[in-house]
Amino acid sequence: MSQPLDDAALDQVFRTARSYNGFLDKPVSEAQLHSIWELMKMGPTSANQMPARLVWCTSDEAKAKLAACASGTNGPKILAAPVSVIIGMDLDFHEQLPWLFPHADAKSWFAGNDALREASAMRNSTLQGAYFIVAARMLGLDTGPMSGFNNDAVDEAFFAGTRIKSNFISTLGYGDPATIFARSPRPDFATFNTLA
Template sequence: MTEKLSDAALDTIFRAARTYNGYTDEPVSEAELRAIWDLMKWGPTSANQLPARLIWCVSDAAKQKLAACASAQNAPKILAAPVTVIIGMDTNFHEHLPEFFPHNQTAKSWFEGDTELREVSAMRNSTLQGAYFIIAARALGLDTGPMSGFDNGLVDAAFFAEMPAVRSNFISTLGHGDPSTIFERSPRPAFEKFNRIA
């Protein structure tokens, strides 16, 4: 039985954590990016598909290129953040299943010839991995600003042209959040509003 996390840890990951629109000048190191990956990669995905492909936009050139693909509202956030991460999804993830799901060597065949199934699976599981990215970043003392508000086709052409099976899912800024850039916390529903125990 796994021990429950402390209230302080739960606050860090969920209750007190916020989505940030801006960050302090404190940098984010490559070691921290690697530490995020080394946590998020352990999050469960269906048949250990692991379809997420991340591009960490750290350089000014990469951020400029990504900002050019974003809405007028989001472009300045990308340019100002220490890092912006593109969470992509590999629709040919099944090619890696013999390595990542070794106890069932037939798993690759489940997806061969079924593009629609691979796309649905890649979207679902890369989104899960994107959520693990947010949780890992928060657990390591960093803040995030996940967003849509960009042109997927432009992002794919700019960043995934050499990987045609990979497409963008969503993006997120990353850094040490500036509290002055957050809004008042929006409400969350009580259990009874959207849940049913059957």
């Protein structure tokens, strides 16, 4: 039976974890990227769809290409981070369902229904993106998720000729405490919750 995690773990993943605007000059290894995937892939998605398709921009060339698609101050953040990650979504994820979800003919649920596939791909790739953030934190890394970029430009630069579309971007590394500001408000339970 599972047991509650201790306070140190809860702090690292949620309570004291932050989204960083910059990172220390400390590399992130390919092995660490694999470790993030090995954790995040275990998070649930509807019918095990796993529509997220990640591009890990580790080279200067890839980061420059991605930064050119970003708006405002996000470009410099992408360039300076050890790794920048595109969380994309495969609109044809249903083609993988025969092996990812062999319990039923789940592919037929989505065949010929573009609107359903797009909604499901967005919902479940967003879940996977959240798992990415949590997995990175669990492994001692920090992230800087962002949505300030041109989706069409990212899709053309990284997913041309595919049915993969960008969802959001995140930088990844060891966060520099000097790049964050005071935490924004976090409301108590009663503010946004209802017991029915």
